[in-house]
Amino acid sequence: MPLPRHLAQMQIEIEGYARDYGLDLFTTIYELIDYRQMAEIASYEGFPVRYPHWRFGMEYDRMMKSQAYGLSKIYELVINTDPCYAYLLEGNSLVDQKLVMCHVSGHCDFFKHNRFFSHTDRKMIDGMANHASRVRRHMDRHGVDPVEAFIDTCHSIDNLIDPWLPFRANLADEKGGARSNPIREPSGEVPINIGRLSSDRSYLDDYLNPPEFIEEQRKRALQEREQAKKIPPRPERDLLGFLLMHAPLEPWEADVLGIIREEAYYFLPQRQTKIMNEGWATYWHSKLMTTRALRDDEVIDYAEAASGVTAMAPNQLNPYKIGVELYRDIEERWDTGKFGKQWDECDDQQAKEEWDLQLNLGKSKIFEVRRLYNDVTFIDEFFTMDFCRRHKFFTFAENRRTGRAEIETREFKKVKEQMLQQLTNFGQPFIYVVDANDHNRGELLLAHRHEGIDLKLGYARDTLRNLVRIWKRPVSLLTIIDDKAKRIRFDGTEITVSEEKAAWKLT
């Protein structure tokens, strides 16, 4: 449905303000939809069409219920495509629509310029529709139940991908890295080069190339070759890609797994930049609304809506709020020059408070930040002690005795550590594929890089079960349980947990 005229005009007005401030958007197409459609599209993560699956129905169930009870309302929805699609909720007040358009402008600029989005498929609407029709075709041919069950299995491992894969040069071929699924490559034998030094005086040979050394080199090279013959040569995080290449899959299964993988990589940058992206959009709706777009009679309504967005529950981080506060802090610091060696080394509290070098670099700095950072690097670099104290951050932990969450400390180092831990790999464990021929019996070996928190064991067991359905041979996982190195193995009928001599380390 085309946008009503007053909203179309509003869009032109607001995008004009956005451009004046230097935002650079994809062409944005707004659609006005009712709350039911909004719930539908939100269940499909912003897309009009996805492959058929009950998970989307479950999400829809939840959303319709929470809307009916008035627990939540989806204000805005925007997807990373070019042109960029955004949805407005029918029946929202004009102030709300204005706010949403300002907010969407921020997201749209972010999608276009943040480097983590640079490898995503901007024609994903077509991509998703294509995936949907492929899955439907498989269902027609092989029956709904087996295809659905296989999708369930794939969902169970869809977090096992490598966030850096899209950026690795050798894999990022012209079609764009992770987007195109891997193809088996033939491997050729390469002669061993052990770096023997040549000399025309043969009597020097033993001195130039001592036999023990040469022998050692040969051994090492052989070992390396053995290593290279191993599959995978080095531990690998892109389990989905690995299975696609090496697991005994039916053609339709491989196609479905490939679809799940492509979509997982497509959504990855959004999970990597939640704070930054929401913070950026919030920064800009606030800026655009308060400096340009807002009319006098809309102030109260705006204030109410805006405060709802950045409301902070005490025991959770609101990405909108922490994001916008960080951008504002950066802008202020770079405007006044509160950064660099001189600032860091200044001990004079008085001088620090009055510090103002009038550099006015704030604006260009935040634009640079939105281009180059993701949540982890953003927090790592710009979450300062000063910021932590001013915004009253603390860590909390559950008191064993009372079972309630209590403030643990306000110490900057601990707060930051906890925050980074929650963000690193989205708070999920690092899992590697180590060997496709474990015990020389074609068993799959995975390993968990233990960073202080054990795996949820019930889930790990069930995930192994699902992996066996794909690998069709036993699958093991090395991990640490209660400080002891363990191997969890599923052989198709039985789960066993056994002791390991030493904990697995990534080499």
Add this chain to the structure above:
Amino acid sequence: MISRIEKDHRRFREIVRGRIRENLRRYVSRGDMISRKGKETVSIPMPQIDIPRFVHGSNKGKGVGQGDGDPGDAVEQGEGEGDGSGKAGEGEGQKAVEVEVTLDELAAIMGEELGLPRIEPRGSQNLETVKDRYVGLRTTGPESLRHFKATFKRALRRQIAMGTYDPQRPIIVPIREDKRYRSWKSDPKPQSNALIIYMMDVSGSMGDEQKEIVRIESFWIDTWLRSQYKGIESRYIIHDATAREVEREVFFSTRESGGTMISSAYRMAVELIEREFDPSNWNIYAFHFSDGDNWSVDDTAACIKLLREQLLPACNQFGYGQVESPYGSGQFIKDLRSAFGDEELLITSEVKTKDDIMDSIRDFLKGGR
């Protein structure tokens, strides 16, 4: 045409139904559904529907927050999220998945699983309930039913007609003739009504586990019968050596000591029926739970007499469930069985553990009476 999401949604509900059916026995014996009961729905924890992934286990409730307070102060539990967003850095799958189903749906699932026949109500045609509906306005009535808007409209109209209305000072004073009241119509509706009398032995030999079994079983019986009848009355009688009628909450929480005279409860049930519920109009169900350790042979004989002459003729069905208790002899069920043989109206069932609840429910309800 139905939309794609509706197909996905329907598929989801199908799966939920299937999972509940598969696991009904476990849900029933655990009894955790009862505590999650809302007015018309129950939410059922359904971890099986969650997709397992490699995720971190408990991080001991750790996290980062923002706000005032000193170390050691409690952090308030926040409600709701800002604008439908996720929470920063929180791992997925931390909350157990819960699915909501209506009690009717649940009853239907149980009916399917246990193969319970639908109940043919008796005496429904004689009984009418009257339902009042507000349909219009009239000029007389109690002040509590005064229709504010209509009254003021009448007053405004009158004042304009009389020329006493001043737009500059728009004061409207209704007088008696202006007043309008809501009026109602009474719709008689035929209704099938049912009464369930729950009786429980609360003598010292009935422990917490026995009571839990009774609680769970009566919840499911309730749910099933409610899905079969429009209106249901439930009454609760507890007894040791004497009986008294109590509220639902008291019924499940009382623990008394002392002896057991089952006849006291039966006598009270008979009185209750005579006093309030005419058996020709009501579908009466009585369930009695005990550990079967009655005080004396004489009392058991009195029970049998009460059942034969008064209770069974009045009831659609009388169910006796005997739980196992370490102290009880469990003689009562044997006495009943030998006295009544294969009398259809009296159903006896032994519930040794929570796992037997399902079978016991089936025993009680399979007759379709």
